[in-house]
Amino acid sequence: MKLTMNALGIGLIIGLGTMSASASGLQKVSANYVSSDYAKTKYPIVFNHGMFGFTRLGTQSFGMDYFYQILPDLARNGANVYATQVSPLESTEVRGEQLLQQVDEVLALTGSSKVNLIGHSHGGPTIRYIEIVAPQKVASLTAVAGTIKGSKVADDLLANQAASSVMTVLGQYLIAPIITILEGNPSLSNSLDRSLKSISEKGSTEFNNKYPSAAIPTDCGQGQKVTTNGVYHYSWTGTAQITNLFDIADTAISQLAPLSYKNKDNDGLVSRCNTHFGQVIRDNYNQSHLDEVNLILGLKGLFAPDPVVLFRQHANRLKLEGL
Template sequence: MNGKLKITLLCTTLFTGIAFTPSHAAQGIQKATSTVISDNYAETKYPIVFVHGMFGFNRLGSAVFGLDYWYQVLPDLARHKATAFASQISPLESIEVRGEQLLTQVEEVIAITGKPKVNLIGHSHGGPTARYIAGVRPDLVASVSSVAGTNDGSPVADLVQNIPVLNGVLAVVMDAVMTPVINFAQQSNLPSNFQASIYSMSQPGVKKFNAKFPLGMPIAKCTDGPSQANGIAFYSWTGVSNTTNLLDPDTIFTAMGPIAFSGQPNDGLVSKCSSKLGKTIRDDYKWNHFDEVNQVLGLKGFLAPDPVAVYRQHANRLKRQGL
């Protein structure tokens, strides 16, 4: 469903994050660093800003012992001379609220780097959040890349949205417990609105959002959208596997994909069709929703492609496109 490193991931990292005082946590936007530069393979013209999904974060804990949402991705890009940042926005909020938070951080990156634009890469709920920036400030965006984006919603969100009791109970728990835990672990004080987050991924919410922000979206369901729109390049990719590694705890949340999606190809939380935005790089990676950001802790299928390498290759793609 929604960019989630869900309860299992949080349980895996919670003790790590809480073990450190907030002064050791990652606060605000986080720049990728590396003490070793291998080459300039990923050196794009414009900086790359990563946008996490629902229940997301930039880093829980410290740089030494913490856990990054984009596990091992940003340090690898830095080794190949990319200028990359991980955003820190509300784990649970509407696309518009998250988008305004992201806009502030995009402006910060532009001020830091002196570059006029950024390349946005969003996972799950981060996909529509990145699209919001492309809609309200296209002058600041060179490209938007959506990884398993909830661009056409999620049936899981519809299920929660349509059961008032379930929506109400989850909202209380998530807003009162889950977001404060993430806020503590990454030294933030971000607002939380579970119901707004779920609505933005339900069919009514998606329909309303896409009518206002159509850039890059396909005209026909489950097809590519325009690769260029309003001077912005659009790309997307996704996984279509559910159980990829029996040792990986995230399987608990993705194994029921065939039932939840009525047989549609999906990564356990987002369907292949929903992920479509702009030019499809690939829509059949042997990954589940968490493998797409190299979680949990890099566990994936034995023969599945390395997600870290895929992000590196995409940075090179952007570089070759002059972005």
């Protein structure tokens, strides 16, 4: 789940690299120089954003990427990497079909037979959709704070008519359209109701029952790393809400899950156990929901892990697996 504050922070991009976009919204990230092959996986790495997410807001020289500084770093370390653009607010199925079009585009551009998919928040179930409809195109799935079993924040918003009405006006009719216009793809559909239902615990249970996977654990343990279709599965998340007092937007939205769950065993938007998927690399990083993708503008806790490094290490993990 990615809330509206993401759309408000536009700052200077520090990472060195270039980005080319297609009509579908797919963006290829290239480096001005390559320093190593540490992140050079066999298959392209394709990223998918979460709710209220985006590829880039602003221009290449003055703007902000959703996966802030992460993709340029991977490119500098040898990765063939892409960012996808799907509806900021939609159902998992609609977002999944949009993502499938871009996965096919990556396969056509690269000549590769498969891709490594990485999704944050609602991007977790969205990349799952590709495995469901086209498992032969997927080498691995990685859910970062994925709403695999949903977020009770969405259930609570759906149950609160006043909050839903305000969110619909601000989110569906203002913020989400602005995001799609800034990205140059205003034709993308948006529905707050379908989005919330998809990432709710109730909606996620229905989706998972319809499309079961051995990668989804029945409890708070690990799921199956490699399923019978040969696809690898990974996940990680954080369990922090306040990590940097200067990151006001992050701190504000990261209070939602503690209110819904009445505990802090979450990253501010998704509970720890609900993110488990396949091999759980770690589920208690000192990161909030936005810290996990290096937002906003790389602000994080003083002793918190660097998200850029975590993604670089994961790319190397995929490389060593032959993916």
